[in-house]
Amino acid sequence: MFVDVLFGVLPLFFLMLAGYGASYSKRFASVEPALNVFVFYAALPALLYQVVARADISGGVPSEFLWGSAGAALLSAVLFWAIFRYLIRLGRARSLAGMLTASFGNVSYLGIPVILGVLGPQAGFAAGMGQLVHNVIFMVGFPVLAQIALPATQASGQRPNFGRILRTIRAALLYNPVTWAMLAGGAVVTWQIHLPSPVDATVDMLAAAAAPGALFTIGLSLRRTVQRLSRTRVVPDSGEGQRGASSAMLIMVLGKLLVLPLLTVGVLRLFAPQLDAVWFNAAVLMAAVPTSATAYIMAQTDTGDGEPTALAIVITCALSLLTLPLLAQLFMQ
Template sequence: MLEMLAVIGPMFLVVLVGFAAGFIRRFRDAAIHLNAFIFYFALPTFIYTAMVTAPPLGAVPPAVFVIILVVTPALSVGLYFLCRVFGAASRAGAAPTALAGSFGNVGYFGIPISIGIIGPEAGLAAGIVHMTHNIFFMNAYPLVRTAVNASAAADGAPQGLGDLWRTRLWPIVKRAVLLNPVLLFMVLALTVVFTPLQMPELFEEPVAMLGGTAVPLALFCVGLALHPALEGIRSGGVPPAPIALGTAAKLAVLPLLTAAAVLPFSAQLGPVWAGALIILAATPSSTTVFLFSQEYDGDGRLAAAILVASTGLSLITLPLVAEFLL
């Protein structure tokens, strides 16, 4: 346990530094620019370097994609319907609870923790798990909520599917896939790993330098993001039941379900793939859940509460998961 805290503890200290900096207005105001730098430059280059420098793992086991695209969506749908039986207050927060209880901080927390616990060979595995996870969530939630909101706005009037796709849904897919720098760098990394293509040193060295800023800066920004999340909670109107449900699902239910799904494929996956899947499943809610809920649900307070609770409690749960894996 102490060994695991030695790996994970420094990351949470950086989060605390970011939280402390958030009491100063200039840092809070800079958060949007820092996050833009992380998204467009630091995180793509960090993941690229982690993937191309990882020791070779051979072919990607098909079970990886089955587990990610079955277990996590199933939990998300289950959370949605479970919230709807808890009364009107929980029913109104069913969508953000389903998102926050299943969408983890796989990039900022999951990849560096996987590498720190399993070793550098986890870089490629964690990168592919991250890519699959994010392609699903960065498209599924915005698309579903946009379609639902468009249907509600139409108030029963017929709406052409083609017009909805062209004006509302296609821009989401384009932004999340075609214009996503993280995804583009991952595709490049996979090309380098699985084909004879090699990038020149003039490209690799500055990419590695930019990637070196990703983890500390991203964790610093997670700390900054806790301030608007806490402000949303303090404003009131956040029912406790979905907070507890979403936090428990993200930190306990999802990693347990993932571990159970890994067992039948353990021979195919091996310890690196299995470990990366479970660690990434055990990460706290992503800061993106607050942004998505604010944009597509009109109220990010519930997602923010689950983000804060899961981030704080993960200091206990992540070392337990790591200890279980070892």
Template sequence: MIPDDEMVFVLAVLLSALFPVFAMMLSGGIAARYSLLPSGGDTALNRYVYYFAVPALLITGLGEASVNQILRWDFMIGYLLAAMGVYIGVFLFAHCLLKRSIAESGIQSYTASFANTGYIGIPLLLGLFPDSPDAIIAAVITTVLSNVMLALALAKIELHYATQGYRIHQLVGRIVFRVLMNPFILATVVGFLISWMQLSIPVPISRFLHMLADTTCPVALFAIGMVLAGRSAEQPLPVPGGSREVASLLVVSGAKLILQPLLTLVCLRYLGVSGQWLRMGTLLAALPTAANVYVIAEQYGIYTKGAARAIMVGTLLTLLTVPLVQILLTRIA
């Protein structure tokens, strides 16, 4: 049996990490409901997050860590294999069974495989592993690895919208260029190069980047709250009524909260990862979808409301699923 006091502690830490998430969404919903921001405010906020806040977060997170901290290959490969398994499975389900387009299937699979390892993961790990210096590094690594799924989703979107008449090498070059020029991907490359070359970011620039980075999750979650309140649309956001919408939400949420942590646990154990790194990787994989996914969906106008619903539902269900994952990890240990 699992000690009751341990499970109460886990739930308390989780609630502490999730409270600001719900509070920011609620604030955005109130702003939308009472028209406290002008029409299209959610779009403007997401453009800010997309072009400024997230790139700053990635550059500082990677640039201020050493290469040896980032390149923990067994952990990276295990986590990535599990995330890729979820990504491919959800993509095939959405495209082949639900008959979604390649672009929308790509965003759905991205939604099911990108965990909120930054805003929720860092405070959660710091609460559960207060003496571990690797907690923040593990969260940064998993956030960076999620950009692999982002690159795949962006490639599918660019392929979907590619203008007819390109030769194959032109089409491939265009897709690669557009993916690499994505602010998230470009910032990841810049941050890794800073770390690899052991460069030091000047203090004034570092402070500026940190100021931008600190606004990432609050602003993105505020915008999600606006969308869920239906402010950006001409009518309130409907509850998914069609069977395909319900099936999509169930599959995305189930894959994110149940399948991904289980696959991560199996892959990490198979590669010999143990101890705190095994527990941290599995717990990070069990977290709900990050707000960054909605930013991408809104930027391209694909699966926007679906991504917002998945983030809200997944965040609520995390109160049940993460303690269950903790029980599983405790029994294995």
């Protein structure tokens, strides 16, 4: 199993490395924003529409998968908030950023390709639902929590208000093309709508670009993250000290790569022992992907303290090449 999964994820990491290598070329200096827009608004929605529209939904979505994945992610967030805030005694802003870093993985751009590469196309529906659960929890929950927990965000200095919170929720849910793509796919398969073959062929072409485009984009963004880190020294939080900063980084890395997937395994095995293997494996792999590149943007925007997250992104991406196959060997059914 270890070798099978390793060989399944190696091409994905090679694509990331290709993107990282291409970032050194002047030709690709301005490519990342455009490529990211293409993947997020066109290719990835096409892929998720495709896997949902062609999925066997006769058994529905197992409720155990939804609440098990959500429960493990929320439990992870609460656990790491308590560790950072009350054990290491970090400030509120850095504790929130650390919680996000240790709990929110790259579920869309890396999680979906990993699950499809390891489990095959039959796991596409589970991959789509898994990324939706994680994205809703963190891309909606974290900005709202940050606005409530911090008297004024260090990045903007604006105090939270009900209108801003509603706009945050609306932007994350109603303006997210991935959500609408999955709803469209669900409508097609539920009502057995047959689209013209040229439309299906166009969707297939866009969907085929999703995984390589997303992984190449991750590689380009890693270069930018490394450059940012080379210009900025991660400053210890007030009263934290360098030793505390190192401990916090270790907890963020181990938390994302090991603790969250282990919590997911524990919750599902304890409360959903009969869950179908495809759904169980998809939940574990989705929990085991490295920290999301979006986590840096969210941490920086909502707490003003994103540099530790940027470093954790680079470290978790490198180590996940080993931790993903190891977790698959130990726990996949």
